[in-house]
Amino acid sequence: MIDISIVVPLYNEEQVFSQLAKRLTDVMDSVPFSCEVVMVNDGSSDKTADLLEDLCHKDTRFTGVLLSRNHGHQLAVTAGLAHTRGRQGVMVIDGDLQDPPELVTEFHNLLMRGYDVIYAVRKNRKESVIKRFAYWIYYRLQKKISNFNIPIDSGDFSMLSRRVVDHMNDMPEQSRYLRGMRSWIGFKQTGYEYNRDERQAGETKYSWKKLFELAFNGIFNFSDFPVRVITRLGFFTILLSLLYLCYIIVRKVVFDDVPQGFTATLMAIILFSGVQLISLGLIGEYVLRIYNQVRNRPLFIVDKLLQEGKEIKKQNSTL
Structure with a gap:
């Protein structure tokens, strides 16, 4: 033995x-x-x-x-x-x-x-x-x-x-x-x-x-932290968008003007696109593991x- x-x-x-x-x-x-x-x-x-x-x-x-x-x-x-x-x-x-x-x-x-x-x-x-x-x-x-x-x-x-x-x-x-x-x-x-x-x-x-x-x-x-990160990123971007919206409203009501320019728009697009790509990447990690598992090799x-x-x-x- x-x-x-x-x-x-x-x-x-x-x-x-x-x-x-x-x-x-x-x-x-x-x-x-x-x-x-x-x-x-x-x-x-x-x-x-x-x-x-x-x-x-x-x-x-x-x-x-x-x-x-x-x-x-x-x-x-x-x-x-x-x-x-x-x-x-x-x-x-x-x-x-x-x-x-x-x-x-x-x-x-x-x-x-x-x-x-x-x-x-x-x-x-x-x-x-x-x-x-x-x-x-x-x-x-x-x-x-x-x-x-x-x-x-x-x-x-x-x-x-x-x-x-x-x-x-x-x-x-x-x-x-x-x-x-x-x-x-x-x-x-x-x-x-x-x-x-x-x-x-x-x-x-x-x-x-x-x-x-x-x-x-x-x-x-x-x-389950990576999945929760996606939710938190979503709430963060929504909060950031609301804050920026408030800023626009204040500028419009108080100063009677709205921020203009290509830079602000470009930065907003890059920010939200980055968040979306990160979210897809994190989801993709789980999908890849599911795919490898269901093949049953x-x-x-x-x-x-x-x-x-x-x-x-x-x-x-x-x-």
Whole structure:
């Protein structure tokens, strides 16, 4: 029986793979409970897939899930969760070793004390000043506008009880924001502060574009604030129009003149057009998510599954 599964998404992690495998092996050798590691190759273009296959054949405690293409970090983690067998819980870490796998013992102790979600809280970051500031602003904005509590400064690094994993596997949403999903599920949750390490090798796979996509998923999936903004913008423009109308009436009655000029008209057109475009854009974000969801495409496609040292199947596998 496997007690704890460790899910590790991988995308072009050839440079750090050997160090990652060694640290995970050392962890499994040292802990007093049984473990497996589910490593998900997210369509890597380097030798990550080959290294993963060799590792799975050498050590049966490693399971390899090779996706058909690059699906993105959140879906790679989702694929890993779908293939875990840990009866007590699942730990999620990144493949760049910024999340120390050695914390599995501390997380497991909290799991045994009755917590269903143990999320890691970053005390410090090794990113640039601009990124640290952007993260700081985003997490606090998200906390303020979210419909429920999503912990500040917590990423995907966490340990989830078996029942939380099962509930997350039953959630079919396409635009996934895993840290929001685990918070939405509820149950007993707690944070664990840790110092986030630097990436051990290679470069970050999260570009600014991907970070913004993830941030939008966090805002649009777990807050009704964007829709309410449209209503507030509408009331604001109506109020602004009424104030301007009052100004025109006063000028007409008191001074017997009406403001003339192309500039005032142009500014009014630009203002209202801008408000309309923003409103359409916000509505479009929700429509796009509805469109992606109703197509009912699989969240991911597995090309190959390696488990217990052998290939289990080589066919499409979806959640």
